[in-house]
Amino acid sequence: MTKFKKWVIILVICTGGLCATCASSMAGFTEAGISDEFHVGKEVAILGISLYVLGLGVGPLLVGPLSEVYGRRIVYLVSYTLFCAFSFAVAFAPNIAVYAIFRFLTGFSSSTFLSVAGGTVSDLFDDEQVATPLAVYTVAPFIGPATGPLISGFINQNANWRWTYRVLIIWTFVELVLIFVLVPETFVPVILRRKAQRLRKETTDQRYWASSERRKVTMIRAIVLSCYVPFVLMAKEYMALLLSLWAALILGIQYLTFQAFPIIFEEGHGFSVQSTGLSFIGMGLGFVIGLLCQPLVNRYVQIANPPPEIRLVIGMWGAVLIPISLFWLAFTTYPHVHWVVPIIASIPFGTGTLFCFSCIFTYLVTAYRPIAASAMSANTFVRTASAAAFPLFADQMYRRLGTVGATALLAGLTTLAAPIPFVFYRIGARLRARSQFAHK
DSSP: OOHHHHHHHHHHHHHHHHHHHHHHHGGGGGHHHHHHHHTOOHHHHTHHHHHHHHHHHHHHHHHHHHHHHHOHHHHHHHHHHHHHHHHHHHHTOSSHHHHHHHHHHHHHHHTHHHHTHHHHHHHHSOTTTOHHHHHHHHHHHHHHHHHHHHHHHHHHHHSOTHHHHHHHHHHHHHHHHHHHHHOOOOOHHHHHHHHHHHHHHHHOOTTOOOGGGGOOOOHHHHHHHHHHHHHHHHHHOHHHHHHHHHHHHHHHHHHHHHHHHIIIIIIHHOOOHHHHHHTTHHHHHHHHHHHHTHHHHHHHHOSSSOOGGGGHHHHHHHHHHHHHHHHHHHTTOSTTSOTHHHHHHHHHHHHHHHHHHHHHHHHHHHHTGGGHHHHHHHHHHHHHHHHHHHHHHHHHHHHHHHHHHHHHHHHHHHHHHTHHHHHHHHHHHHHHHHOSSSOO
């Protein structure tokens, strides 16, 4: 396969991941319309975000094993078909119950791009070439939540809330066509198994067997292990637990901004809905800056046999940038401060978030290499559960503490968590040596 073809596949996968995560935050500006039409309170309308993100967290526990049995391509096609169909149900929901149920199901079906797409990247590129495409794939899910409010703001300013999901249907259908046309099967064991089956059928020679065909692990057992091992890891490995809780705090704050920014900019500065959506550009720019720094990071870690702890260095920078950004944002949310200042203050948060997640993901994969998939599943579940919960109390917190107090509280929490990468950089090797799961 040519390098150009590989990058076409990567771009399709990345736009699929962008769509999946963008769909989570697009619900942010639909709350007013949903509340009016279905006669429910804001807390219930917010469930559109929370249930979708919860589906994103639960999905990888079940979808991951399917790709190793049936292949990446079929899982992409089925899941994105369901994503498109469930989005149709959301767009035309007759009541809040149908809306909420299908928002969870759309999140569940779209989670493929958080659990399987990373495997596709590693299928296409070897260890020496995988860093850059993996960085491009990694940044897409983080730009998505920052892009969602921008798109949703323009739609809900000028049309009914249902058009948010109608636009999403069009996007998912286009992605489905691109996947069908441009993304082949990339998982080698499945390719070899299909080749062996074809040869046996064509030649009637029963000597042609792929190693994956001789495995005795059933699908049910694979799914049970996929759900069981991540929680055992979290219970026994404090290093994996603390890194996952740190990731949960950061992602929770990112999703909390979907409730906080309307308070800061609509009520504090008189922004319209679509202008409030544009206020997320600062955070998105921060993600892009973090991506542009990736080649420098790759050059730093490419030393002979680097230990997993070398990956924590970029997390140290992120751990410093995030509290600085949040404190800066907190004390510039006053109405008399020009609106551009808090938007600029959100840029380091985006960069720091990308640095931290890049650090956490790569460290978990390298430190827990024998069970890397389980380590990532555990991390995904914990951080998405946090992202689902934070928007539910954001409005009450900002009303009671004010924009300064609430944002400063979040900054204080990230300050308390900031030592985590510094501590594990010093003692991570000793902890791995005593671990029953970690790579020695």
